[in-house]
Amino acid sequence: MSNLRIFAVNHKKISSLHINNMCSSKIRASLKRLRLHVLLGRNYSSLPGLIGNDIKSLHSIINPPIAKIRNIGIMAHIDAGKTTTTERILYYSGYTRSLGDVDDGDTVTDFMAQERERGITIQSAAVTFDWKGYRINLIDTPGHVDFTLEVERCLRVLDGAVAVFDASAGVEAQTLTVWRQADKHKIPRICFLNKMDKIGASFNYAVESIREKLKAKPLLLQLPIGEGKTFKGVVDVVSKEKLLWNPNSDDGKDFERKPLLEMSDPELLKEITEARNALIEQVADLDDEFADLVLGEFSENFDLLPAEKLQTAVHRVTLAQTAVPVLCGSALKNKGVQPLLDAITMYLPSPEERNYEFLQWYKGDLCALAFKVLHDKQRGPLVFLRIYSGMIKRQLAIHNINGNCTERISRLLLPFADQHVEIPSLTAGNIALTVGLKNTATGDTIVSSKSSALAACRRAEREGEKKHRQSNEAERLLLAGVEIPEPVFFCTIEPPSVAKQPDLDHALKCLQREDPSLKVKLDPDSGQTILCGMGELHIEIIHDRIKREYGLETYLGPLQVAYRETILNSVRATDTLDRTLGDRRHLVTVELEAKSLETSSLLPVIEYAASVAEDLSQASREAIENGLHSACLQGPLLGSPIQDVAITLHSLVIHPGTSTAMISACVSRCLQKALKKADKQILEPLMNLEVTVTRDYLSPVLADLAQRRGNIQEIQTRQDNKVVIGFVPLAEIMGYSTVLRTLTSGSATFALELSDYQAMNPQDQSTLLSQRSGLS
Secondary structure, eight states: OTTOOOSOOSSSBOOHHHHHHHOOHHHHHHHHHTTOBOOOSSOBOOOTTOOTTOOOOHHHHHSOOGGGEEEEEEEESTTSSHHHHHHHHHHHTTSBSSOOOTTTTOOSSOOSHHHHHHTSOOSOEEEEEEETTEEEEEEEOOOSGGGHHHHHHHHTTOSEEEEEEETTTBSOHHHHHHHHHHHHTTOOEEEEEEOTTSTTOOHHHHHHHHHHHSOOOEEEOEEEESOGGGOOEEEETTTTEEEEEOTTOSSSOOEEEEEOOTTTOHHHHHHHHHHHHHHHHHHHHHOHHHHHHHHHTSSSOGGGSOHHHHHHHHHHHHHHTSOEEEEEOBTTTTBSHHHHHHHHHHHSOOGGGSOOTTHHHHTTSOEEEEEEEEEETTTEEEEEEEEEESEEETTOEEEETTTTEEEEOOEEEEEETTEEEEOSEEETTOEEEEEOOSSOOTTOEEESOHHHHHHHHHHHHHHOSSHHHHHHHHHHHHTOOOOOOOOOEEEEEEOSSGGGHHHHHHHHHHHHHHOTTOEEEEOTTTOOEEEEESSHHHHHHHHHHHHHHHOOOOEEOOOEEOOEEEESSOEEEEEEEEEEETTEEEEEEEEEEEEEOSSOOSSOEEEEOHHHHHHOOHHHHHHHHHHHHHHTTSOTTTSOOBOSEEEEEEEEEEOTTOOHHHHHHHHHHHHHHHHHHSOEEEEEEEEEEEEEEEGGGHHHHHHHHHHTTOEEEEEEEETTEEEEEEEEEGGGOTTHHHHHHHHHTTOOEEEEEEEEEEEOOHHHHHHHHHHHHTOO
């Protein structure tokens, strides 16, 4: 213990009364010697690892065995109950003494003012706690489509996930999006059917929607006792026990677990026995080892199969992602959360059970990924790191591969939403919060030194027979970051005065490091600062944060849609640039051809004629490509980016001594000339729209969508509601939430997601150009 001189340093000392509750006098003396401090901004009942009288060594509190760690996320459609579930998990694990509520704005993970006002999650928050000897690092993610990147970057570092569903709605639009994201990162998950107490809740409907829409195989580990108002508990199918919560208990801690008996529950026992047999057969189909066991020892009577054997098989099936365990409950009514915590520790993988190919190249050296950056006014940038291998300590110098720079970690913290506990070191498998990394951004790979990264690269190259291909593969894995989607909305932002412009620039720079989906650029014509974001809510939140966190009363211009442009035919152009600067003559002559591409490509596809490619130096090639890319940033119609274009360079004559800047300028000007001559087409963002509406209001909603150039694909039935699925141009859907509320008396909900860009028809295009030129 003597090496752990300081376990946690923050502002307030832990009270002696608090220590009395936790420790014997001997442990209390050692804690005093270690000068234990912790921030008590909220009513915490204990440090992680010190639940009740369960006193462990300080080393096991800070660095538990890797097999006992679970890095999990909670993901779902907006309003499925993610934050409420997280809040109950923290309460039952002994992390908080009172139950927070989203409606009251006092939850642990929704700690931003904007989140508490709106009752939604905007930023993902990390919380560390212990449950029955397991360390769980839990991340509560947003469900709103504007903050999809928050979900993406958190899933990148998780080992498992809990997908929360509204039992009355089943699979919804954003559920599909987050499920696809989890599929992309190959994350094992379990399903929690929440809101079983809600009117209209249907366990069978929700399970069927998981099977149909997500194409997943649900493993029913629990069945509900009652639905809607009659919901009072769950039955554990694996152990054939019923869990009933005491109706007089305010916090749901008081529940009893009873075995099902023939005498007291004959019908329920019969139903559960059938469900258990079906579960055993289902798992046996998916897991050969379990199938051998079942067919060998227990083929005559499945009832004799021990629950532990079935649980181990379900764990393997979950890891293989061939099926998903399904549990149910009601987080708001405090039912079913403790069994969910048991399922997280039992079925979701530890960090060592996930197969990360790049780890073998590091041989135990430090390898971590920065997946999130927050700005703290006192401590500067706080960087969340997922440690894949090695160990992180305070005052450790680390190398950032992406930024190619070396920095020093001044302090190391364990994250508790907006509260942090300082620790001396942290080992592989954990999620850490670091202070002192000034240049690290989201998606950066952190290693112990530059030589360590080079050694890992060399090992990766030696692994493969095809060295060139393996090198690219190694580079991709070493620098595996987060894919950042293109913004679809933009608007101008103005400071209150010219003197405040540097403050606004600083605020936007900090916010960009926190949120890579926010793009900031300068309009070359007007000199205005332009904000580009993922949606109306996204830009509104950014504006609000600049006001609250940086004290700047900024002014936003009207929201604009991010259009794109393309060309429809093939055009050629020639250009010559002849300048004399000082005693040097710069002379370039270019001939190129631009034509439309059949496939979609954001960047121009550049080709060289055989005669040009032969004599082209690397510097000239880079200059040409820079010039072509810069010309494609602003199209001739609206000044929007050009896409789906192939450019062929037919001729290039460069006078000796000509600078690369002049080559870029000439090529850029020549391409702009070609684009102006071509037949041009505007592309507009098309959104996937899903509207959930009662039958009474279906007609006015459909009529309104028809006016908005909407294209209805299908109308589904979900319980008593109708679900309208279709496409609608983004330009037509601005301010839709207010209109929909008015049309349906506040009863309808909708979800939007970017589908792709489509060509505008000539009439709409000419109307848009007239509006932009001020003629209409």
